[in-house]
Amino acid sequence: MPPEDNNIYALSIADAMAAMMLIFSLVLLVLALRLGSIQDKTAEIERLHRVLDAALEHNKNEAQQYFSMKQAIYQALIKEFSADLKKWNARIDKNSLAFIMENSKNGFEAGKAEIPPEFRAMLDQFVPRYIKVIHQYGQHVNEIRIEGHTSSEWGVNLAECQESGSEACKKSVYLKNMRLSQDRAMSVLNYILLMENISDMPWLRSKLTANGLSSSHLLCGKQKAPCSGNHPEQENREASRRVEFSVRTDAESKIEEMLKAKNKRP
Numbered sequence: 001m002p003p004e005d006n007n008i009y010a011l012s013i014a015d016a017m018a019a020m021m022l023i024f025s026l027v028l029l030v031l032a033l034r035l036g037s038i039q040d041k042t043a044e045i046e047r048l049h050r051v052l053d054a055a056l057e058h059n060k061n062e063a064q065q066y067f068s069m070k071q072a073i074y075q076a077l078i079k080e081f082s083a084d085l086k087k088w089n090a091r092i093d094k095n096s097l098a099f100i101m102e103n104s105k106n107g108f109e110a111g112k113a114e115i116p117p118e119f120r121a122m123l124d125q126f127v128p129r130y131i132k133v134i135h136q137y138g139q140h141v142n143e144i145r146i147e148g149h150t151s152s153e154w155g156v157n158l159a160e161c162q163e164s165g166s167e168a169c170k171k172s173v174y175l176k177n178m179r180l181s182q183d184r185a186m187s188v189l190n191y192i193l194l195m196e197n198i199s200d201m202p203w204l205r206s207k208l209t210a211n212g213l214s215s216s217h218l219l220c221g222k223q224k225a226p227c228s229g230n231h232p233e234q235e236n237r238e239a240s241r242r243v244e245f246s247v248r249t250d251a252e253s254k255i256e257e258m259l260k261a262k263n264k265r266p
Contacts, residue, residue, distance in 0.1 A: 066249060070249055073133070080129055081099075081126075098246040113183035114187065115188065123188065127198075128198060131204055137249070144207045144208050145245070146208065146243065148182060148184035148210075149215070149240060150215050151218070151240040152177070152215040154177060180212070181212035185210035220234040221236060
């Protein structure tokens with residue numbers, strides 16, 4: 001009778017069991033490695049969240065400081081020009097720091113970009129004082145914008161329209177007003193650059209821009225508020241024909257940085 005050690009079936013079963021144990025061990029090893037990898041990734045994500053939260057908090061504090069600075073600029077402008085706003089038919093927007101000069105006897109003539117004598121006299125009084133106030137916050141000022149705005153109207157014949165209500169005519173009117181608003185803004189910019197009583201003209205040249213916006217920012221009603229929707233019957237045409245001086249500060253840049261950082265969060 002052959003010995004049990006020569007039982008090939010017993011040997012095969014033992015080999016199979018050993019192989020299964022090896023496979024099981026490998027599976028456990030892979031699972032352990034994956035679990036460790038997941039834990040590592042989770043820890044890294046948590047670390048990134050902490051870093052981003054700290055950065056957002058830092059940017060938030062800086063943004064609050066910049067908004068306080070914008071409030072200080074607004075108060076300084078009000079203090080400097082409170083006695084002049086009514087006679088100039090002007091106002092200062094608290095949020096944008098825009099100094100808005102609405103159409104009056106000091107404004108441009110209809111369809112023209114040449115600065116009238118009355119408006120020149122007003123600019124002579126306004127610009128040096130305005131630049132002096134803004135220059136006090138110069139390290140936070142990115143841009144000083146001269147913006148030319150028009151109403152939505154334009155003579156049909158001047159706009160070379162065949163049909164006054166057609167889209168082609170509306171487009172022509174918009175483009176004509178765009179050129180007019182740009183020319184008016186450039187006229188004001190050129191006049192300012194010729195002034196001799198600006199204390200720091202090199203700094204001003206590095207910040208000053210001229211922008212024509214056509215009829216894209218219409219004002220409506222007696223409140224002269226920005227128009228919402230397509231309601232030309234509510235347009236305040238006289239108020240819409242205006243020149244604005246506005247300041248872009250690094251507060252806007254800081255807010256953009258915060259939004260970008262927030263959107264990058266995993």
